[in-house]
Amino acid sequence: MKFTEDHEWLTAEGDIVTVGITEHAATQLGDVVFVELPEVETQVAKGDEVSVIESVKAASDIVAPLDGEIVEVNEAIVDTPSLVNDDPLTNWFFKIKVEDVSAMAAYMDEDAYKEFIE
Amino acid sequence: MAGLNRTGLYDLHIELGARMVPFAGYEMPVQYPAGVMAEHLHTRAKAGLFDVSHMGQVILRGETRAAALETLVPVDVLGLPQGRQRYGFFTDDRGDLLDDLMIANRGDHLFIVVNAARKDHDIAHMQSLDGVSVEPVAGRALLALQGPAAEDVLAAIVPEVRPMRFMDVLTLGDLWISRSGYTGEDGFEISVPDAEAEALTRRLLADEDVLPIGLGARDSLRLEAGLCLYGADIDETTSPIEAGLGWAIGKVRRSTGAREGGFPGSNRILAELETGPGRKRVGLRPETRAPMRAGTELFTEDGTLVGHVTSGAYGPTVEAPVSMGYVAHHYEAEDTRLFGEVRGKRMPVRVAALPFTPARFKR
Numbered sequence: 431m432k433f434t435e436d437h438e439w440l441t442a443e444g445d446i447v448t449v450g451i452t453e454h455a456a457t458q459l460g461d462v463v464f465v466e467l468p469e470v471e472t473q474v475a476k477g478d479e480v481s482v483i484e485s486v487k488a489a490s491d492i493v494a495p496l497d498g499e500i501v502e503v504n505e506a507i508v509d510t511p512s513l514v515n516d517d518p519l520t521n522w523f524f525k526i527k528v529e530d531v532s533a534m535a536a537y538m539d540e541d542a543y544k545e546f547i548e
Numbered sequence: 549m550a551g552l553n554r555t556g557l558y559d560l561h562i563e564l565g566a567r568m569v570p571f572a573g574y575e576m577p578v579q580y581p582a583g584v585m586a587e588h589l590h591t592r593a594k595a596g597l598f599d600v601s602h603m604g605q606v607i608l609r610g611e612t613r614a615a616a617l618e619t620l621v622p623v624d625v626l627g628l629p630q631g632r633q634r635y636g637f638f639t640d641d642r643g644d645l646l647d648d649l650m651i652a653n654r655g656d657h658l659f660i661v662v663n664a665a666r667k668d669h670d671i672a673h674m675q676s677l678d679g680v681s682v683e684p685v686a687g688r689a690l691l692a693l694q695g696p697a698a699e700d701v702l703a704a705i706v707p708e709v710r711p712m713r714f715m716d717v718l719t720l721g722d723l724w725i726s727r728s729g730y731t732g733e734d735g736f737e738i739s740v741p742d743a744e745a746e747a748l749t750r751r752l753l754a755d756e757d758v759l760p761i762g763l764g765a766r767d768s769l770r771l772e773a774g775l776c777l778y779g780a781d782i783d784e785t786t787s788p789i790e791a792g793l794g795w796a797i798g799k800v801r802r803s804t805g806a807r808e809g810g811f812p813g814s815n816r817i818l819a820e821l822e823t824g825p826g827r828k829r830v831g832l833r834p835e836t837r838a839p840m841r842a843g844t845e846l847f848t849e850d851g852t853l854v855g856h857v858t859s860g861a862y863g864p865t866v867e868a869p870v871s872m873g874y875v876a877h878h879y880e881a882e883d884t885r886l887f888g889e890v891r892g893k894r895m896p897v898r899v900a901a902l903p904f905t906p907a908r909f910k911r
Binding site: 460461463464466482484486487489508511 | 578579583584585588764768837838839841861862864869891
């Protein structure tokens with residue numbers, strides 16, 4: 431599992447990368463009340479705002495961590511946004527079929543992320 | 549946080565695990581470990597305790613205090629009986645709102661509570677009155693205990709509060725208590741000397757029905773209750789009639805009343821009372837799950853801009869997003885369908901009755 435400075439987590443299976451938000455992000459956001467996910471088959475570039483998450487406090491963007499195509503989204507968190515608070519590491523947002531999975535290596539590992547959020 | 553004031557309960561907030569944020573020049577708890585949603589729901593189910601010591605407490609003395617204050621607010625202050633409190637607002641010469649406030653008649657003086665961000669302004673404003681001494685109250689905390697269990701909880705400590713009705717005020721030794729609040733629930737606001745504030749807070753929190761509540765839930769509670777936040781829903785560009793606050797203008801201060809007008813901006817305000825304002829504050833229920841927050845522009849189906857949102861959030865009790873905002877005359881009727889622009893997309897929203905949750909005051 432890799433982590434971004436935008437508090438997203440990434441796991442890869444072949445060239446499919448699953449993206450969610452970290453425990454730290456979920457705690458900081460507070461109770462999540464709304465999630466908007468990208469359309470499947472959307473072409474995304476690294477840094478694109480592809481998803482929106484709203485908590486009782488504010489709205490935040492979820493950005494695409496890598497270039498690629500959205501191939502699957504997790505509708506369960508749209509229907510029940512509180513799932514994101516219940517277990518942010520299980521309740522993923524979207525999956526990207528990436529062009530270059532090796533680009534993931536640039537992101538932080540768990541120890542580096544822990545240090546980053548301290 | 550540098551340069552910020554702290555209330556007398558700061559250490560207790562930290563001990564309780566509050567997340568502190570800057571608000572109106574104070575470091576205030578935005579939430580406790582329970583979180584905004586749980587705090588909101590708990591207040592409507594049982595009782596929530598809020599530290600609102602950042603608000604301005606002011607005493608007005610002088611024989612002519614009520615008549616003098618009437619020159620700044622369109623409220624019937626002279627007719628306010630001893631032991632009662634009234635909602636009001638300061639208006640400017642254009643008939644817009646300078647702040648809203650609570651006015652209590654405590655016998656030989658008026659006790660006034662104003663918004664934290666406006667207290668310096670309001671105190672200077674009242675100091676312009678002739679024959680009135682304006683005394684900012686120092687060294688007192690202000691607590692709000694809100695929710696259906698509030699009476700039982702407070703009466704266990706102060707039995708005298710039980711017979712109080714909504715907007716009654718009572719002095720009990722060092723405690724200045726009103727039956728009022730900012731959540732739409734029954735409840736009390738309690739002014740208490742700093743030296744006793746922490747002990748009283750701990751005693752109230754010791755009741756299993758009471759949770760400490762932060763500013764986050766305070767905002768969603770007042771929004772569901774349809775109550776205005778100064779600086780968001782009302783400000784120096786809104787008149788009280790546009791804001792739907794005309795009910796607070798006593799009959800005696802209106803056209804043909806015995807003390808008609810006599811407050812800043814009375815020409816416009818009294819005219820708007822008669823003929824209706826050009827725009828009105830309304831409740832808004834987004835038809836999708838996306839909250840429409842302050843600043844969201846409101847359009848008709850054919851794309852005409854007719855208003856904007858001034859407050860918006862997810863309503864934990866309503867279990868849906870709720871907003872308030874202003875719409876042009878002709879679009880204020882309940883169920884009128886408009887479109888709010890959220891992140892570049894026009895999302896359907898309907899004009900709705902306020903409050904979103906029924907008020908449960910003890911009348």
